[in-house]
Amino acid sequence: SWRLGLEAAHRRNRIVHATGDGTGREIMRALIAAVRRTPSITLLEGVEARRLIVEDNAVRGVLAANASGALTIATNRVVIATGGIGGLFADSTNPGGCFGQGLALAAHAGAKLSDIEFVQFHPTAFDGPSRPMPLLTEAIRGDGAVLIDETGERFMADQPGAELAPRDIVARAVWRHRAAGHRTFLDARQHPGAEFAQRYPVISAFCKMAGIDPAHDPIPIRPAVHYHMGGITVDGFGRSTVQGLWACGEAARTGLHGANRLASNSLMEAIVCARWVAESIESVSAGPRAMLRDDAMPQASDPSAVRPILTQGLGVLRDRDGIARAIRSLYPLACGHSAASDAALVGLMVAVAAIRREESRGGHFRSDFPHIAASAVPSSLTRADALAAARDIVESTPFARSALS
Ligand SMILES: Cc1cc2nc3c(=O)[nH]c(=O)nc-3n(C[C@H](O)[C@H](O)[C@H](O)COP(=O)(O)OP(=O)(O)OC[C@H]3O[C@@H](n4cnc5c(N)ncnc54)[C@H](O)[C@@H]3O)c2cc1C
Known part of the structure; x- marks a missing residue:
């Protein structure tokens, strides 16, 4: 049974609820059934994407792993739909597996991420x-x-x-x-x-x-x-800045939510944009299967070392000193090759974007810059930008203004 509910900042009851508060389960039940009865979809369950293989800024394949070992999939078309980043924080409503693995995949592939400082609590x-x-x-x-x-x-x-x-x-x-x-x-x-x-x-x-x-x-x-407004920078077709790489759902930054998602707009965005992504993929031919080079398989990610750092420095109220401390802790982890590295890289990119945005807007509140700037400045950065900016902060004296501004 359906009911229309009222949620924050909405003026009338327009949020569909199914089976009382079991809406998410109901959506998943319908989606899973639709996927299973679609013959053109091959489902690989229990498989985790660990790296994209990219040559000349174009996708060539995916390095993945399941319980029995490594898996290499040759393809020139990949969609990242890995959800949010709540699992990078100690207190989140997101499933623990949502810790920005898709953002790490895109960042390692050289894609731009935008507005990633905008985290909704x-x-x-x-x-x-x-x-x-x-x-x-x-x-x-x-x-x-x-x-x-x-x-x-x-x-x-x-x-x-x-x-x-x-x-x-x-x-x-x-x-x-x-x-x-x-x-x-x-x-x-x-x-x-x-x-x-x-x-x-x-x-x-x-x-x-x-x-x-x-x-x-x-x-x-x-x-x-609860929700990440920022993510992988995409255009109106869901295309990232890497050829053959699309993003959709919470992992994508479409700009539709600005700095503060209105309650229940994320599923709306996912439905609308998924169609645009599907149409865009259809217009790109599968191309010949590339011979893939033998890339090293990164180990499975574990965000537990990153959670206390982001929780402390990138919470509801932020300031320069707290964010800079987080950057100093995250930088060595992000530069390493441990189980924490991918999660630390995503956390570091969030922190660098947050220290650069010297204003308060939507989900990003700086107690040292409590006002909104006159004009919105979209923030976007690559992994290389973030590592360079973080290195400047790490090498500067504690809490001094860095070369960032
Ligand atoms: C408690 C709760 C209530 C919500 N209520 C609402 C609401 O009422 N209305 C609304 O609009 N939005 C709501 N949201 C937000 C909305 O549910 C999410 O934004 C949306 O589900 C995200 O969908 P997605 O397909 O992008 O990602 P998800 O549904 O999170 O799916 C991502 C999938 O990718 C998998 N994955 C991650 N990394 C990898 C990898 N490396 N390899 C392979 N697989 C991977 C994950 O395991 C997961 O299965 C709610 C969120 C929560 C947590």
Whole structure:
């Protein structure tokens, strides 16, 4: 059954919900069924892409691995659709496997990434030990639930839009209230009250496991990394700056979300842009199978060393000193060949983009530059740009202004 819900910064109920709060599962069920019944799709499950083989700025193949070993796929057409980067942070609603592997593939291939400092924090993730953090959808606030602290004070009540102000504003308010020593809760006792369990059966079930009944108890919440507006730079056809390499979905930076995605626009973008990508690929011939050189297979990635660094330096509130510290920690990891290297490279590129953007806009808030600049400056950088900029910072005296500006 479908229902239209209200979410942050929307003026009317227009977000489709299926089976209460089981929309994602429903989408996956339909998509998987459609893929399995399409004869032109060959599914390789349990296979991880580790590097793109690129010659003269054109894709030649993919180096991949599965449980039984390495796999080389010769092709001149690759689409990266690897999702977001939430898994690079300690607190995220994203599955742990979404840690920007596609961004690392594109960066190593020489592609440009854009706007990667724009990370969206969702204000109401369930504040408990589970990872990924269960999400308390904005639709609950759309249904009238409010944000309170341990004293019962509604700390968002005076803000324009109150609890349904844009995500970045609510996330910063929650973050600051917590930094001032408070605990933060979503209070659904009045609205939707007794209807909670029926409207949100999945959330209701995990609250129950944590000993919380949303009809009677405030639900503990905190902000968590939720969505990445930036990503692989693509044009209107989904083409990256490397020939034969497209990107789609959260991994792509189409520019459609600006610095702050409006709730639920990502699936809309994925549906619309996927068609454009498919049409663009169709217009490029498969070409002869190239003889591939024997590239070394990188080891499987492990982002765990990177998570505390990004969490500390690239959170809801950022400043130059914190970002520079993150860059100093990430640079040696990104230059190495350990399991952390790819994750560190993506984190480093986010940090370099964040230190360069000396303003606050959407998901990127600099407490040392709290205002928006007069005109939007799109940021884009390659792996080589990021490594050069990071080296300047590492070699400069701590916290001195670097050669970046
Ligand atoms: C809890 C939650 C709720 C959300 N709610 C909404 C909503 O209501 N509306 C909305 O519009 N958006 C919502 N979003 C955002 C939206 O779900 C995502 O932006 C979207 O699913 C991204 O889709 P994708 O196809 O780009 O990537 P994903 O769906 O993340 O898929 C990426 C896939 O690539 C695989 N992968 C990664 N690296 C590799 C590799 N190296 N080799 C092989 N495979 C790899 C991953 O395992 C994964 O299966 C939500 C997100 C979360 C986390």
